[in-house]
Amino acid sequence: MTDTTTSVPQKGPAAESPYLPRIAELAVVEALTEREKYFRVRLRGGSPFEYVPGQFVQVWVYGYGEVPISICSSPTRVDADFEMCVREVGRVTGALHRLQAGQTVGIRGPFGNGWPLETLRGQDVLFVAGGLGLAPARGAIQHVLDNRSDFGKVTILYGARTPKELLFRRDLKEWEERSDVDFLLTVDRADESWTGHTGVITTLFEKISIAPQTTYAVIVGPPVMFKFTVLEVLSAGLPEHRILCSLERHMKCGLGKCGHCQVGKVYVCQDGPVFTYEQVRRLREGI
Ligand SMILES: Cc1cc2nc3c(=O)[nH]c(=O)nc-3n(C[C@H](O)[C@H](O)[C@H](O)COP(=O)(O)OP(=O)(O)OC[C@H]3O[C@@H](n4cnc5c(N)ncnc54)[C@H](O)[C@@H]3O)c2cc1C
Ligand code: FES
Numbered sequence: 001m002t003d004t005t006t007s008v009p010q011k012g013p014a015a016e017s018p019y020l021p022r023i024a025e026l027a028v029v030e031a032l033t034e035r036e037k038y039f040r041v042r043l044r045g046g047s048p049f050e051y052v053p054g055q056f057v058q059v060w061v062y063g064y065g066e067v068p069i070s071i072c073s074s075p076t077r078v079d080a081d082f083e084m085c086v087r088e089v090g091r092v093t094g095a096l097h098r099l100q101a102g103q104t105v106g107i108r109g110p111f112g113n114g115w116p117l118e119t120l121r122g123q124d125v126l127f128v129a130g131g132l133g134l135a136p137a138r139g140a141i142q143h144v145l146d147n148r149s150d151f152g153k154v155t156i157l158y159g160a161r162t163p164k165e166l167l168f169r170r171d172l173k174e175w176e177e178r179s180d181v182d183f184l185l186t187v188d189r190a191d192e193s194w195t196g197h198t199g200v201i202t203t204l205f206e207k208i209s210i211a212p213q214t215t216y217a218v219i220v221g222p223p224v225m226f227k228f229t230v231l232e233v234l235s236a237g238l239p240e241h242r243i244l245c246s247l248e249r250h251m252k253c254g255l256g257k258c259g260h261c262q263v264g265k266v267y268v269c270q271d272g273p274v275f276t277y278e279q280v281r282r283l284r285e286g287i
Pocket of ligand 2: 251252255
């Protein structure tokens with residue numbers, strides 16, 4: 001009789017295929033708002049997970065499918081684990097929201113380039129995040145704050161539609177309390193609990209100053225917020241190559257093979273998702 005336990009390859013090309021998800025446990029699951037949940041993810045068997053903030057993973061929910069999700073943490077905070085913030089919008093994200101701590105998902109990746117942290121080193125950094133845009137920006141913010149002396153002036157602007165939609169309240173408190181960060185928060189529409197600034201995120205720009213030759217702006221948020229924020233930083237004199245953003249496209253493989261994420265000659269899953277505004281403008285213009 002054949003000994004099947006020894007005939008199954010434990011390692012090899014199939015086991016290492018980038019198309020095969022690795023099993024991971026949801027170590028912590030917490031509701032952040034009515035629509036978003038926080039997940040702390042741990043690969044089974046203690047496998048290390050190396051990544052750069054701004055990269056993304058493909059999350060496989062068994063029986064439902066796979067979705068691209070940004071890694072929202074920095075390795076400076078969570079050693080072997082990584083974190084995600086997921087908005088429930090449909091079939092797969094809905095199934096992910098129904099999972100509890102201790103249950104498993106499949107993880108492929110990390111994919112993409114991530115934020116150019118070495119380029120930011122020694123520079124002033126202006127983070128502008130709108131709504132769920134805080135998720136891809138958060139890992140870079142953590143990296144900068146955990147290596148604070150490597151950077152110049154750090155400014156964080158964050159806006160949500162209403163107070164109830166503010167994400168990562170513990171982080172917001174930390175940024176508020178730090179004396180080495182200029183942190184400004186706004187909501188589009190206040191409720192009875194809100195005593196802070198009200199107005200779209202661009203209304204915060206009159207409260208800050210930008211040194212255009214030494215600042216990089218990291219801008220992530222919905223298209224309308226991105227458009228008007230870019231106009232603000234351009235009018236402050238920031239060159240296009242100093243404006244960084246993270247693009248979202250429908251994705252399948254994450255490996256530059258299927259073409260789902262292709263814009264012109266660029267595969268967003270591999271060449272991005274982080275691009276300079278100069279690159280994004282050229283892509284739009286087909287240059
Ligand atoms: C690089 C990258 C990083 C992402 N990071 C995050 C993250 O950190 N947190 C998070 O919550 N979401 C993130 N997304 C979006 C997430 O992948 C989609 O919300 C998800 O694929 C929807 O799948 P679903 O099966 O739940 O929804 P579906 O049932 O497929 O669709 C429901 C609705 O969501 C829309 N939708 C589907 N895919 C996308 C997409 N890629 N972008 C925008 N809308 C979409 C559909 O058009 C439809 O209106 C990211 C997407 C990309 C490409
Ligand atoms: S997702 Fe397949 S090529 Fe980018």
